[in-house]
Amino acid sequence: LPVLAQRPAPLQVTWLGFPGSSGAPFIDYFIGDRVTTPLAHAAHYTEQIAQLDGCYQPNDAARPLPPCPSRAELGLPDDAVVLCCFNQTYKLSPNMLNLWARILADAPRTVLWMLAWNPHAKQNLLRELAARGVAPGRVFFAAKLDLASHIARLRSADLFLDTWPCNAHTTASEALWAGVPVLTVPGPTFASRVAASLVTAVGLPDLACASEADYVELATALANEPDTLRGIKAHLDANRRQLPLFDAERLARDMDALLTRMHERHLAGLAPRALEAAAQ
Incomplete structure (x- = not known):
C-alpha cells in the first residue's frame, strides 16, 4: 500500500x-x-x-485428482454420512457448533470430520461438541497433508459444512473439485459470500441458503436422503472439467x-x- x-x-x-x-x-x-x-x-x-x-x-482443471483412499484407511465409518469442515479453527464459532449439533441430532447416521490444526483445538472442539450433546465417537479429525493427499481424502466426504462470517474460500473450491457439495449461508460481507459464489459457479446455487434455519434443514434433509446427496456429487464428478469455476x-x-x-x-x-x- x-x-x-x-x-x-x-x-x-x-x-x-x-x-x-x-x-x-x-x-x-x-x-x-x-x-x-x-x-x-x-x-x-x-x-x-x-x-x-x-x-x-x-x-483451473489442472489441479490433482488422486484416487480416493478407503474410509477404513482414513479411520472413518463406512456406513456413515460424513459431514466435513476443513476450515481453520479461527473460523469456527459457538454458533456454528450449535448448528452442527442440531444437524447431527436430526440426522443420526452422520459423523463430523474436521481438521486437527493443533491438539488444543481438537480437545476444545470435542469438549464443546460434547456439551451440545454430540458423542465423541461421532467426531473425527484429520491431520494436515499435502494438497494432492488432501484432495484425495476429501472425496470420502459427503457434504462440506461451511462457516460464517468467514467462509471457506480456497478450501471450498478444493472440496468442490473433489466432488463434495458445499453448504453455506451468504452474509453481508465479501468474506461471508465467497462460498455462495463458488457453488453458483458449479451450478448449485440452491446450496447457498437464505438463513441458518434453512442451512440446518437442508443439511439434515441431504444427510437423511443419501440418494439426493449422491446425485449432487455425481453432478460435480461428471462435469468437473466443464464447470465455469474451473x-x-x-x-x-x-x-x-x-x-x-x-x-x-x-x-x-x-x-x-x-x-x-x-x-x-
Missing part, C-alpha cells in the same frame, strides 16, 4: 488478497462478481466495484474484458465508476 499511495499507475485495482475493501482512496476498483460484490453493497467499499461475469476466484480460460477472457472497460473509461477522461457484469 505505501507504494500504491504514491500513485505509480493511472488506474489501481485490487483483486484477491484481503477479502474486503482496502479502505484506501488511491485504489480505484475492487474486482469481485455478482455474488461476492453486489452493487447494493457499494457503500461498503471505498473502491468502485467491478464485477467479473463469472466467479472472481481463479481456479475454466481458467474463461476467467482470463472475463478479466481481459473487465480491465479493458476500465482502461477505455480512463482514456475517455471519465472517472472510475461501478462496472456491472453482463446480464445472464
Whole structure:
C-alpha cells in the first residue's frame, strides 16, 4: 500500500488478497462478481466495484485428482454420512457448533470430520461438541497433508459444512473439485459470500441458503436422503472439467474484458465508476 499511495499507475485495482475493501482512496476498483460484490453493497467499499461475469476466484482443471483412499484407511465409518469442515479453527464459532449439533441430532447416521490444526483445538472442539450433546465417537479429525493427499481424502466426504462470517474460500473450491457439495449461508460481507459464489459457479446455487434455519434443514434433509446427496456429487464428478469455476480460460477472457472497460473509461477522461457484469 505505501507504494500504491504514491500513485505509480493511472488506474489501481485490487483483486484477491484481503477479502474486503482496502479502505484506501488511491485504489480505484475492487474486482469481485455478482455474488461476492453486489452493487447494493457499494457503500461498503471505498473502491468502485467491478464485477467479473463469472466467479472472481481463479481456479483451473489442472489441479490433482488422486484416487480416493478407503474410509477404513482414513479411520472413518463406512456406513456413515460424513459431514466435513476443513476450515481453520479461527473460523469456527459457538454458533456454528450449535448448528452442527442440531444437524447431527436430526440426522443420526452422520459423523463430523474436521481438521486437527493443533491438539488444543481438537480437545476444545470435542469438549464443546460434547456439551451440545454430540458423542465423541461421532467426531473425527484429520491431520494436515499435502494438497494432492488432501484432495484425495476429501472425496470420502459427503457434504462440506461451511462457516460464517468467514467462509471457506480456497478450501471450498478444493472440496468442490473433489466432488463434495458445499453448504453455506451468504452474509453481508465479501468474506461471508465467497462460498455462495463458488457453488453458483458449479451450478448449485440452491446450496447457498437464505438463513441458518434453512442451512440446518437442508443439511439434515441431504444427510437423511443419501440418494439426493449422491446425485449432487455425481453432478460435480461428471462435469468437473466443464464447470465455469474451473475454466481458467474463461476467467482470463472475463478479466481481459473487465480491465479493458476500465482502461477505455480512463482514456475517455471519465472517472472510475461501478462496472456491472453482463446480464445472464
